[in-house]
Amino acid sequence: MKKYEEKSITSTPVYDGKVISLRIDEVTLPNGKTSKRELIKHPGAVAIIPITATGKIVFVEQYRKALERSLVETPAGKLEPGESPEITARRELEEETGYGCEQLTYIQSFATSPGFADEIIHMYVAEGLYKIENSASLDEDEFVEIIEATIEEAELMMKNGQIFDAKTAYSVLWVKEYLQKR
């Protein structure tokens, strides 16, 4: 869909970093005027909703420097260049939780901040979880703690703000409906 398309007249790179890059585009608007758009490029990511045999959800708690606080989130991680989202999902599940899974099912993809960033998260549900001996370890600048919670506990963590990001809030609502149907 290209309704109201904004075509770039100029595109100015500002920063090219480890995770994100930033450029400023001057664009033509549908009314013929021009405007500036500040645009973040991100490699994309996966998020996984791991559900245990007893119907608990496996979350990870980690510090998020951008918010200066810790958050309880679904396991997630950036796509490596050329890596398919399913491979990333299996890798991140193992690295962050120590779990492998028998079934990994794609749910949905979505953009996180369409107003300024191209980040897309691919969501999966992981079932048939099993512990991996000597599982692959986290990146050396990652520190996470595993939290296994029932859906009621997860809803409570949403209310008290421990769960505080969009992908995880979405995950909690999604799992609730999924477990009711199962």
Next chain:
Amino acid sequence: MKKYEEKSITSTPVYDGKVISLRIDEVTLPNGKTSKRELIKHPGAVAIIPITATGKIVFVEQYRKALERSLVETPAGKLEPGESPEITARRELEEETGYGCEQLTYIQSFATSPGFADEIIHMYVAEGLYKIENSASLDEDEFVEIIEATIEEAELMMKNGQIFDAKTAYSVLWVKEYLQKR
């Protein structure tokens, strides 16, 4: 919560723009090592789920340059300096849809991209909608089209990718549960 806190040793401003700013912090990790964090500052935003008397949801379709496509989203907009989220929500509802509302109820706040940005969206549900004559108009670089959809139509738009951002995906699941309870 400050578990695994990362303290900044240095903080280097890279870009200060109209909507976002970017800085690079060098941080100390829990293991004593250091790492770099690329951090986007954003003023925060509101999103509104307007529900009509017949239980339809009011969405807006607009072009998102970051993704180079149009998306169907809940009405939303950035906080102006010093503006309370509730005022922003009423303003954006009027500007983007032409509706005022008798009840505006706070639902939830969440971070959109905690890995690199501090953007927080405050979600509201708007009910008791009424058309405002000569309603406040959009910013001069905004072009949106209104789409009123049932929950079934919204779920279809999620499946076919017209709805493709996290706040709107969350909104659709939230409304579904809300309308079932009502």
